[in-house]
Amino acid sequence: MELQLHGRRALVTGSSSGIGRAIALGLAREGVAVVVHGRDAARAQVTVDAVVAAGGKAVAVVGDLTDDEAVQRVAAEATSAFGGIDILVNNAASAGSDDGGWTAGGPGEWLGLYDTNVASAVRLIGALAPSMREARWGRIIQIGSAAHPFPLPMKAAYSAAKAALANLTVSLSKDLAATGVTANTISPGPTSTDGFREFALDFGRHHGMGSDADAATRALIDGPLANPSGRLTEPDEIAALVALVASPLGASINGANLRIDGGFTPTVN
Secondary structure, three states: OOOOOOOOEEEEOOOOOHHHHHHHHHHHHOOOEEEEEEOOHHHHHHHHHHHHHOOOOEEEEEOOOOOHHHHHHHHHHHHHHHOOOOEEEEOOOOOOOOOOOOOOOHHHHHHHHHHHHHHHHHHHHHHHHHHHHHHOOEEEEEEOOOOOOOOOHHHHHHHHHHHHHHHHHHHHHHHOOOOOEEEEEEEEOOEOOHHHHHHHHHHHHHOOOOOOHHHHHHHHHHOOOOOOOOOOEOHHHHHHHHHHHHOHHHOOOOOOEEEEOOOOOOOOO
């Protein structure tokens, strides 16, 4: 399917690895010039090199999105790289500590995760949405999580932050009404990334499976992470959904939270 994205320009935050890297590569395959963002220049350049090797256009920008001045610099560099930004994908995130309960880390962790997962997106929206509004075309996409409608007690602060991200997206879509700019959230469930592999290895070691990541992954899918599809989501599948929502063909997808989790989340919406 031709998604009519040739010539568009995107900033994908947190795209030096994992889901973000897959999104950057997926958009580039559709003809989008991509600004790759990360906090480590060398890792961001790996994604840029992969895009260019596949025949696409990409540059890297580096910055801490919890810092107001750094965000303004990232937005300025991203805008100048290809003459503007039409598509903003807010993917950069942090899940916080892995081994605590509801009160782990105290209020400080809650505030820190809100800053990383929510306020960072707000900063970039504030910097880039006005030019989209002026151009009468744009796409703002938040990468959420199945932990938003299905909060995890061991990831309480992260789950709450992702819920806030989905909530603000709906109000943003209303604020941008009739401008040609849409705002949506895409919420993956358990996804086959290097980070998930490390999580599976840790799970396996704690349940007598040694270092057999495949066995641990299957145990997770058959147990606490069971879903009707019986598999993990692949990063390229998330990238494909992002590309559709970002495209002109996705013009009527607005204010939505689109789950891509194999049915993991037990809800009708």
